[in-house]
Amino acid sequence: MDIAAERIDRLHDLARAAAADGEDERAKHYVRLARRVAERNRLSLPRTFKRFTCDACDAYLRPGVNARVRLQDGHVVITCDCGHHARYPYE
């Protein structure tokens, strides 16, 4: 695992911890930085990272706190507080 992938992992943990502490702005900074590192190094983000961050406002999503999770027919809809929806399928 190279440094960039490790940095992304670490930023993911930091973002989660910051969000849990209520430091939302700080969590957003970490999420943005992780995205930027992935972009510069041509890495894809881990699936958990994609599922727990908002594409529109970079917030780290905590279901029940700043995100709503609803099951629809064949897919999950996650709604961020900013109003953005993300969908992914389930079996």
Add this chain to the structure above:
Amino acid sequence: MALTPETLPRHELNGLPVRVVDSDDADRIGIMGRVVLETTKTLSIELCVPPEADRWRCDEAGERRENGDSRVLTVPKSGSVFEFAITDEAAGDEKSLGTASKLADTQPADFPADCAGEDVAYVTVDGSRLLSRPARRTETKGDSPWQ
């Protein structure tokens, strides 16, 4: 490529326990805490436990600080020397921080040498080596100290 003393200048600094060893501004020497935000030219350090003397001065000046609230200080990278504490586990254990800084006082490390504590290594890095955008730092090829 784990976080080692050699790779630290290219690795993630956010969340690491840090101490300002030397600085152009004498008031900044001795700042201890955790890196919470990095910009091209500065590191923001959240003080874990504000030192007594510091708290005093703040009360005197009647400044913004509330009791028990953490303060975030911004330290310029250029002209400062930072000492990072690296643990073997994921970084940012606040528990290890207390012992880390105490040990560091007794035996300051030279870059890139690390003093081996109990799975805590102290790395002293000149701030000018960290001068670059947070996302760009990783990309410099090789771990040569001349880049």
